[in-house]
Amino acid sequence: MFKNLCSQEQEEALITKRTPHRDALRILFVFNAGGTPCAVPAEPEIVSIFKGETRLWAFDFWMRNPDYLAAELLDMFEQNGDNVYLQAAESIFENDEPDLRRVPMIRYLFGAYDRMDDSLSLLRSRDLIRITGLKSNTKVRETDFLLTAKGKEVCTSAVTQEPILKWYADRAELVARVAGDRGGTALKHQQYERATYAETKYGGVIPPITSDVHQRLKQLVETASEDTNGQIE
Amino acid sequence: MARLNKEWIQSIADRAKTGVSRIESVLASRHIVPTPVLASPRRLMLVEIVFSGIKDGVSDEGPFEFRWEGLGHGLWAMLTDQNLRGKSSIMEIVRWLIRGRPSSNLQDDVRRWIQDARLRFRLDDVEHEVCAQTTGSVSGSLKRLASSGGEPSTLAIFSSDSEFEEVMADFFMRALAMEAITNWRDSNDDDSVGKTIAHGWVAFSGAMFIGTNYDVLLGDMPVETGLSGRLMQMYLGLPWVSTLAAAKSAQKAVQNAADLKSRRRTQGQKAKQSRVDAISADLATKRGDLSRVPSDKAVRDTLAALNSEYAEAKRQERTMDERLEREIAAFHQVDSAYQEARRDLQTHLDSMAAGAVFRILDPTCCPRCDHSIGEAKKKQEKLTQCCSVCGESISTSEDADLMKDELEGRVKAAKAALDKVTVNQQDALLKLASIQKSVAELQDKIDENTAKLGSFERLQELLMAIAVLEGRLQEASSDPEPNDTDGNDDEVMILNAIVSATDDRVKIQREGLLKDVSDRLVQYAQRFGMHNLSEASLKGNANLSLVKGGVATSYSKVTEGEKLRLKVATILAMIEVAEQRGIGRHPGLLMIDSPASQEVSPDDLDQLVSGLQLISQELPHFQVFVAGLTSAAITEHVPAENRREASNSGFLW
Numbered sequence: 001m002f003k004n005l006c007s008q009e010q011e012e013a014l015i016t017k018r019t020p021h022r023d024a025l026r027i028l029f030v031f032n033a034g035g036t037p038c039a040v041p042a043e044p045e046i047v048s049i050f051k052g053e054t055r056l057w058a059f060d061f062w063m064r065n066p067d068y069l070a071a072e073l074l075d076m077f078e079q080n081g082d083n084v085y086l087q088a089a090e091s092i093f094e095n096d097e098p099d100l101r102r103v104p105m106i107r108y109l110f111g112a113y114d115r116m117d118d119s120l121s122l123l124r125s126r127d128l129i130r131i132t133g134l135k136s137n138t139k140v141r142e143t144d145f146l147l148t149a150k151g152k153e154v155c156t157s158a159v160t161q162e163p164i165l166k167w168y169a170d171r172a173e174l175v176a177r178v179a180g181d182r183g184g185t186a187l188k189h190q191q192y193e194r195a196t197y198a199e200t201k202y203g204g205v206i207p208p209i210t211s212d213v214h215q216r217l218k219q220l221v222e223t224a225s226e227d228t229n230g231q232i233e
Numbered sequence: 234m235a236r237l238n239k240e241w242i243q244s245i246a247d248r249a250k251t252g253v254s255r256i257e258s259v260l261a262s263r264h265i266v267p268t269p270v271l272a273s274p275r276r277l278m279l280v281e282i283v284f285s286g287i288k289d290g291v292s293d294e295g296p297f298e299f300r301w302e303g304l305g306h307g308l309w310a311m312l313t314d315q316n317l318r319g320k321s322s323i324m325e326i327v328r329w330l331i332r333g334r335p336s337s338n339l340q341d342d343v344r345r346w347i348q349d350a351r352l353r354f355r356l357d358d359v360e361h362e363v364c365a366q367t368t369g370s371v372s373g374s375l376k377r378l379a380s381s382g383g384e385p386s387t388l389a390i391f392s393s394d395s396e397f398e399e400v401m402a403d404f405f406m407r408a409l410a411m412e413a414i415t416n417w418r419d420s421n422d423d424d425s426v427g428k429t430i431a432h433g434w435v436a437f438s439g440a441m442f443i444g445t446n447y448d449v450l451l452g453d454m455p456v457e458t459g460l461s462g463r464l465m466q467m468y469l470g471l472p473w474v475s476t477l478a479a480a481k482s483a484q485k486a487v488q489n490a491a492d493l494k495s496r497r498r499t500q501g502q503k504a505k506q507s508r509v510d511a512i513s514a515d516l517a518t519k520r521g522d523l524s525r526v527p528s529d530k531a532v533r534d535t536l537a538a539l540n541s542e543y544a545e546a547k548r549q550e551r552t553m554d555e556r557l558e559r560e561i562a563a564f565h566q567v568d569s570a571y572q573e574a575r576r577d578l579q580t581h582l583d584s585m586a587a588g589a590v591f592r593i594l595d596p597t598c599c600p601r602c603d604h605s606i607g608e609a610k611k612k613q614e615k616l617t618q619c620c621s622v623c624g625e626s627i628s629t630s631e632d633a634d635l636m637k638d639e640l641e642g643r644v645k646a647a648k649a650a651l652d653k654v655t656v657n658q659q660d661a662l663l664k665l666a667s668i669q670k671s672v673a674e675l676q677d678k679i680d681e682n683t684a685k686l687g688s689f690e691r692l693q694e695l696l697m698a699i700a701v702l703e704g705r706l707q708e709a710s711s712d713p714e715p716n717d718t719d720g721n722d723d724e725v726m727i728l729n730a731i732v733s734a735t736d737d738r739v740k741i742q743r744e745g746l747l748k749d750v751s752d753r754l755v756q757y758a759q760r761f762g763m764h765n766l767s768e769a770s771l772k773g774n775a776n777l778s779l780v781k782g783g784v785a786t787s788y789s790k791v792t793e794g795e796k797l798r799l800k801v802a803t804i805l806a807m808i809e810v811a812e813q814r815g816i817g818r819h820p821g822l823l824m825i826d827s828p829a830s831q832e833v834s835p836d837d838l839d840q841l842v843s844g845l846q847l848i849s850q851e852l853p854h855f856q857v858f859v860a861g862l863t864s865a866a867i868t869e870h871v872p873a874e875n876r877r878e879a880s881n882s883g884f885l886w
Binding site for chain 1: 572575576579580582583584586587588589590591594595596597598599600601603622
């Protein structure tokens with residue numbers, strides 16, 4: 001089923017298609033799920049902070065490439081044997097997510113990259129987020145994203161108002177679990193490592209790895225069911 | 234003589250229905266010589282017997298010499314009053330000197346004692362002398378003595394036993410105009426044909442000596458040799474006899490060779506028949522095998538049809554394969570379109586939902602500069618529907634629902650198309666599988682039939698084997714030597730003609746002759762005291778039938794005394810008849826040994842000797858010596874000057 005049917009033209013069409021509100025909301029869910037609660041005395045509206053653009057790109061990469069996320073889930077299942085990860089990976093494939101939810105990204109330097117300006121502007125203009133950072137002289141060393149209480153509320157109300165958006169909320173939570181406490185650079189390296197294998201085919205576009213992951217998933221499911229049977233016996 | 238020969242050959246040619254030249258060639262190759270006329274009889278008479286030597290190992294040891302001179306025609310006797318006093322030895326020594334070979338009757342010690350022996354004899358009117366030094370091996374000479382008392386001429390010398398025998402045989406056979414008797418001796422072995430044996434002087438001379446064995450009527454050769462008849466014919470002096478003997482001998486040789494060939498041929502026929510039988514059996518087996526092998530054509534036809542079906546099936550398989558490829562490509566294409574439509578729909582739905590969320594969120598600040606948007610700008614935006622931040626129109630697009638419908642339609646259409654191509658692909662897959670199944674089945678059938686083709690090679694082998702066997706059978710059945718016996722048939726026929734032509738000539742003379750001899754024989758036997766013998770019939774084979782006391786009997790059944798008298802009577806009768814007819818061959822010398830030593834009564838001897846006495850006076854050329862114990866019978870009939878006697882247990886030498 002998952003044959004990575006997209007041609008390069010289709011990939012490019014996917015990249016250039018403008019869906020600003022959807023992209024902005026996805027980012028908002030990421031900030032909500034991946035942020036750290038914080039209190040800023042001068043700005044009492046702030047509820048949490050998401051540190052670094054690199055981390056944002058890493059999160060967004062997993063949001064936009066369910067096959068890569070599934071690969072991480074399988075790694076985690078292999079590491080700690082928690083069936084939750086295996087089931088999550090299975091669910092991704094059962095729902096055809098690698099085909100339906102894929103939003104291709106360009107590889108830039110050593111990681112996934114996309115211009116976030118439009119999405120961030122949409123979020124900022126509604127005061128759902130605030131953007132800050134560490135600056136030394138004229139150079140921005142780190143950009144941090146602060147989620148406002150209003151932003152957090154929108155995350156909740158949006159799912160109520162438009163249930164179809166619940167997928168983004170749930171997915172952001174899952175990605176946050178996969179990412180854990182790791183910083184953007186660590187996540188970027190991890191993703192880059194995996195993407196490199198398939199890289200040659202697609203040039204700038206980070207290629208899908210759907211078939212490989214699906215194959216691996218099936219083997220793991222078989223092995224897991226055999227183990228289960230073995231335990232029953 | 235030449236005329237008689239010509240008549241004889243012509244007679245043979247007529248019988249054999251063959252040309253004279255062919256007859257002559259057979260006569261030459263078989264050494265058959267015509268003998269229409271025989272030379273006149275020659276007379277042999279002993280004149281002087283002398284021998285000397287040294288005795289040892291006996292009571293009268295020492296040198297000795299026996300000399301008996303002045304011998305002539307008539308009856309002579311050697312007498313002793315006891316046996317083993319030398320009378321038989323005199324006779325054996327004479328025999329030795331005449332034959333050139335001592336007989337087995339010559340005792341070994343006597344042979345050893347003698348150092349010189351000499352015999353002077355007269356052949357017709359010419360005197361001859363044979364001298365032999367007999368110490369160890371024999372050497373000596375045969376001389377012809379001049380009638381006028383001149384130097385004797387040496388006819389031959391000899392220095393060994395065999396030369397001695399050769400010299401004497403050659404001399405007497407020529408002198409008496411005798412020919413060797415050829416006789417056929419059958420082989421004991423099935424694979425050879427026997428051979429021709431020539432009998433010469435040793436056999437002939439036997440008719441001059443009557444020893445103490447009376448088994449045969451004439452001569453001293455054993456009965457088994459079958460020579461009596463021949464000897465008799467030779468002594469009777471019948472013309473053609475030797476020719477007949479040679480012809481019969483040749484006839485028998487050829488016949489035996491033919492028999493052997495025929496035997497071999499029969500064996501060959503048997504072997505051939507068994508070979509023919511073996512080949513026939515083999516052939517029957519192979520033909521049986523052949524009938525069980527399926528026909529070549531049926532399987533080849535089946536195979537051709539199968540191959541054609543196979544080719545068609547493979548073509549269909551290729552076509553279906555290509556269709557399946559197209560269906561798969563179509564499926565991928567449609568599937569891709571379907572996924573794209575679904576993705577687009579999802580994206581659209583997500584975007585619509587996100588848009589709805591943002592619509593109720595009014596901007597509070599400029600994303601560019603972060604300045605708050607004042608109430609005035611907000612009112613203005615509501616009035617003008619222009620963005621409070623950038624001034625652009627914010628009228629919401631009503632297209633979203635339309636686009637949603639369109640996208641949903643696309644998804645539905647794509648799904649329908651996908652279902653269709655899926656069905657098509659499944660159909661192609663099923664059809665391909667079906668075609669591949671029939672291809673495999675056809676392949677199996679072809680393999681199966683090709684395996685049967687293996688039996689075609691066997692069929693070819695069988696056909697070849699049958700052809701070979703038929704050829705062998707034909708070869709084995711044919712007769713390799715159909716005209717093989719032609720040459721022999723010709724020769725056998727000619728030899729038969731020779732025998733028959735010659736036999737006719739022999740018979741003409743023999744029948745009358747034998748009758749005369751038989752009649753004379755009866756007279757002599759009666760004179761020797763066999764008064765009850767009334768009839769005798771001498772056959773060509775020397776068998777003698779008798780009628781004695783009115784009862785028919787034969788020579789072999791009478792007493793020894795009678796046998797002796799019949800032997801002597803036969804010789805005398807032959808001599809006399811031959812003398813009258815001028816054809817006889819018997820030289821007229823007869824030596825009879827020790828008649829009294831056997832079952833011959835003094836009366837018998839008396840009668841024999843008295844008879845001989847009378848006959849010797851009647852037959853002018855007859856010389857007879859009798860050796861025996863001194864008796865009145867002999868002394869009465871033999872004049873004292875014709876006797877050598879030893880009395881008072883003395884020795885003759």
